Amino acid sequence: MKILSPAEKALAFRDFEDIWDNKTSRSILILVPLVMVLLLPVVFLIFFLNVPMTRMNGVEQMLLLLHAQASGMDERQGMFYLMTNMICPMFFLMIPLISSSVSAAYSFVGEKEHGTLETLLLTPLGIRKILKAKVLGCVLLSAVGTCASFVLFSIVIAVGDLMLSMPFYFNWNWLVLVFLLSPAVMIFGVVFMVLTSAKSKSYTESVQTSAYLVLPIVLLFTGQFTGLYQVGAELLLLISCVLLAVDFLIWFLTARLFTPEKLLR
Template identity: 30%
Template sequence: MTQWMKWNWRGIRAVIRKDLLVVFKNRMVIAPMLILPIIFTLLLPLLVGVLYLNAPADDQGFSNAVGEFESLVQNIPLNDTAITTLESLKARSLYLIYMYLFVPFFLMLPVMTGSIVAADSFAGEKERKTLEALVHTPLSDFELYLAKWLSPLITAMILTLLSAVMYGIVVNGVMLSGFGRAIFPNWAWLVLLIWVAPAIACMGLGVTVWASSRVSTFQEAYQAGAFVILPITILFIGQAAGVIYFDVVISLILGAVVWAFDVFLYTLGARRFSRGAILSRLT
C-alpha cells in the first residue's frame, strides 16, 4: 500500500469541509471572492466587446489603437491558425485581446480568491479562538498541513472554472454577434485552465498557508500571499508588449516549472510545520 493511501483522508476531508463552511458563511470573505471574477470575466470583457463593436469607423483614436494591435497580431504564434481566418482587423484585434491579453487575469484569479481562504487557515483559527481545537485533531502534521492547502485550492479552482464558463459565454457572445464566430476555448486555454492555473494557485496558496502558520492575523497572511501576483503581472506586461504569448507549448512548459516549484514548496513547508510551534507562536 502506497504512503498516500495510509493517510487519514476522513480527517483531512473533515478539516476541508469545516474550512469551507466557515468561509462561505462569512459575507465579508465571500464578497471579494465573487467580485473579482465578475469584474475580470464578465464586466471587463463585455465592456471591451461593446466598445469595439460600437466604435465608429472614422474614430481616429480607435483606429490608431487597432493599428497598434495589428503589429502585435503579427507576433501571434504561427500554430494559432484561428486568427488567420478572421477577415477584419477589428475581429483580429478582439481575438488578440480575448485569447491572449486576458490570460494573466485568469492566472491571478485562483491566487487572489484562494488566498482569502488560505490566509484564514491558521491565523483565522487564532482570531476565532479555535486554534487549540484544531491542533488537537487526530491528524499528523503532514496531513493537517495538506488539508489546509487543499481547502483554498478547491475553492480557487471551482471559482476559476466557473469564471471560465462565464468568460466563454461573454467572449463567444461578442464574437458571434459581431463576426459570426465562436473562438473560446482553444487548446491553449484548456491547457491554461487544467494545467497552469492549478499550478499557479498551488504556488500562491502555499506561500499564504505557510505565512498564515507564522503570523498572528488574517490580514498579515493575505498580504504575504499577494507577492505571488508580481510574476503574473510581469507575464501580463510581456504579453502586452508582444514579447511572449501563451500558446500550448509555452503553457505546458510554464506549468511544469511551476508544478516542480510547488512540490518543493509543499515539501519544505510540511517538513517545517509543527502544530506545537504554531500553538506557541499564535497564542
C-alpha cells in the same frame, strides 16, 4: 483509496463554512471572478462593437501583434481576438491565485485569530492530517470557483465570437492555461500561504501579502505588448511544468516546517 478520511472531510467542510461566513473572504471569492470573467470582457465587447476603430489610437500597432491564424481578421475582430488571447488569460489566472490564497489565509491564519488553533492541534487528527485536509480543502474550493468562472467566461466570449462572426475562442493556449497552469497556480497559492502563515499576525496582513503574487502574472502577459515575445502554448506549458516543480518543493518544505511550535509562535 480514500483521499480524505471522514475526520479530514469534516475539517475541510468546516473550513468551507468558515471561509464563506466571513464577509471579506466571501466578497473576494465572488467579486474577483465576476469582475475578471464577466464585467471586464463585457465592457471590452461593448466597446469594440460600438466605438469606431478610427477613433482608437494605436489600433494598427496592436494588430501587428496578431498571430498568423488571426491575420485575416478585420479591426474589430482583431481587437477582440487580442483581448481574448492576450489580456483575458491574465485576468483568468488571477482567479485561482487569489481565491486559493484568500482561502488558505483564512483557513490557517484565521485559526490563530479566532483562538481555535490550539484546540485543533489537540484533536486526534495529528498535524500532518490537519495540513492535508486544509490544503486539499482550499484547493478544492478554489477549483470550484475557477471552473465556474471558466464556464461563465466561455459563455461571454462565445457570445462575442458569434456577434463578430469569429470562430470559437478555445485554442491550445487556453487548453494549457485551464488544465495545467491554473491548477499549478492554485496549488502554489495555497502552499505559499501555508508557508508564510506562521509569520502573519492577522488575516488581513496575510491577504495583503498574497497581493504581491499577482505581479508576475501581470508582468508576463503585459510584456507581450512590447513585441519582444508572445505567450504561446509552448511557453505556458514550460511555465506550468516549472511551477508544478516549485509547488512540489514548497509543499515538501511546508510539510517539514508545519509544526505546532511554529504555528503557535
